[in-house]
Amino acid sequence: xxxxxxxxxxxxxxxxxxxxxxxxxxxxxxxxRNLDNVKPCGGAIPLGLIEEFGIPSELVEKKLSHxxxxxxxxxxxxxxxxxxxxxxxxxxxxxxxxxxxxxxxxSVITEGLVKNVTHSGDGFVITTLxxxxxxxxxxRVIGADGANxxxxxxxxxxxxxxxxIAMQQRFRYTPEIEKFRDIVEIWFxxxxxxxxxxxxxxxxDHLAIGTGTEDNHHNLKKLQKRFIEKIGIxxxxxxxxxxxxxxxxRKSFTQEKAILVGDAAGLVxxxxxxxxxxxxxxxxxxxxxMIEHFNxxxxxxxxxxxxxxxxxxxxxxxxxLQSVYYRNDRLRESFVAICADDDVQRITxxxxxxxxxxxxxxxxxxxxFSKNIYHLIKGS
Numbered sequence: 001x002x003x004x005x006x007x008x009x010x011x012x013x014x015x016x017x018x019x020x021x022x023x024x025x026x027x028x029x030x031x032x033r034n035l036d037n038v039k040p041c042g043g044a045i046p047l048g049l050i051e052e053f054g055i056p057s058e059l060v061e062k063k064l065s066h067x068x069x070x071x072x073x074x075x076x077x078x079x080x081x082x083x084x085x086x087x088x089x090x091x092x093x094x095x096x097x098x099x100x101x102x103x104x105x106x107s108v109i110t111e112g113l114v115k116n117v118t119h120s121g122d123g124f125v126i127t128t129l130x131x132x133x134x135x136x137x138x139x140r141v142i143g144a145d146g147a148n149x150x151x152x153x154x155x156x157x158x159x160x161x162x163x164x165i166a167m168q169q170r171f172r173y174t175p176e177i178e179k180f181r182d183i184v185e186i187w188f189x190x191x192x193x194x195x196x197x198x199x200x201x202x203x204x205d206h207l208a209i210g211t212g213t214e215d216n217h218h219n220l221k222k223l224q225k226r227f228i229e230k231i232g233i234x235x236x237x238x239x240x241x242x243x244x245x246x247x248x249x250r251k252s253f254t255q256e257k258a259i260l261v262g263d264a265a266g267l268v269x270x271x272x273x274x275x276x277x278x279x280x281x282x283x284x285x286x287x288x289x290m291i292e293h294f295n296x297x298x299x300x301x302x303x304x305x306x307x308x309x310x311x312x313x314x315x316x317x318x319x320x321l322q323s324v325y326y327r328n329d330r331l332r333e334s335f336v337a338i339c340a341d342d343d344v345q346r347i348t349x350x351x352x353x354x355x356x357x358x359x360x361x362x363x364x365x366x367x368x369f370s371k372n373i374y375h376l377i378k379g380s
Contacts, residue, residue, distance in 0.1 A: 010032025013262025013264070014030060016102075018105075031136070032099070033113040037095075077340045088202065123137060124137070143260040147263050152264055157250060161248045162266075164196055166242065167240070176233065177235075184199070189332065190332065195326050206238075248270065249308075254300045262282055263279065267279065285306050
């Protein structure tokens with residue numbers, strides 16, 4: 001069968017894109033390699049995303065406004081979010097709901113591992129491994145198939161430059177770890193991650209504990225084991241998860257007849273590894289550009305221009321932060337010390353909630369700048 005749009009990948013970016021395009025009246029098929037897939041992901045989403053996409057309350061297992069940052073020497077900084085909260089979702093449920101919304105909008109949802117995406121006439125032909133589904137013809141393609149995107153490879157998009165390998169384990173609550181039930185903890189500790197961080201994210205019936213490091217630089221399993229030891233957990237996890245996460249946008253993620261969204265486009269922020277927000281926003285912005293492309297012959301490059309205009313400053317700022325402070329434990333110690341500042345916390349959380357750069361008074365900017373210089377000198 002021939003479709004207007006084939007969306008390859010059924011995570012948040014692909015599901016949102018499929019739903020938007022379908023609502024606009026264009027025939028859409030979404031091809032997901034495994035509809036029961038469990039993505040290794042902390043599952044943290046900001047309030048602004050919950051509001052924009054009308055995410056049902058039953059999917060948000062926790063609404064947390066209290067978190068801690070922990071330094072290599074064990075210094076703990078308590079941080080509170082007075083104007084909102086971080087929502088915690090479980091990816092298998094969250095992704096399934098997003099796909100169901102796409103299906104309600106008219107998308108065809110199907111399971112199959114894409115084997116090839118090839119140009120054909122004025123569009124594309126998509127085939128799946130072992131011909132699980134008949135070859136799909138589509139006028140346009142949206143690649144939403146993750147860090148190792150087959151779509152990007154076959155269509156010769158520029159490569160993902162920086163990938164982090166992340167591992168996460170799920171632990172059921174016990175009396176020993178009950179203290180983490182209602183708080184997020186972030187560990188900036190070289191024993192846990194030499195170039196990223198470790199996280200403890202509570203869900204309704206379990207803790208999600210994980211760490212990450214640049215691909216092929218360190219032994220991830222050893223880092224995770226050390227993290228669990230330092231926390232003091234002796235129970236065994238009931239689920240292990242691992243995946244690559246791209247942490248830098250590709251040099252380009254649009255072509256004349258195809259676009260990439262979410263992880264496939266490399267749209268995970270440095271420093272904090274946040275991906276769900278940018279996946280869903282890229283899916284929506286990309287779909288809007290696709291609709292304009294069909295209706296008004298607008299170039300698909302408008303999607304990339306719009307996304308970069310909105311979010312390039314955030315990506316750049318977080319890339320600088322990671323390159324400066326994540327280099328060694330002395331600098332990580334200094335970074336956690338800066339997090340104790342009330343103005344730093346307020347600006348950080350207000351920006352996080354809706355992904356907008358929040359301006360600060362000149363005096364506040366100078367104070368924060370001075371503290372950064374002091375701690376950089378101290379930590380270097």
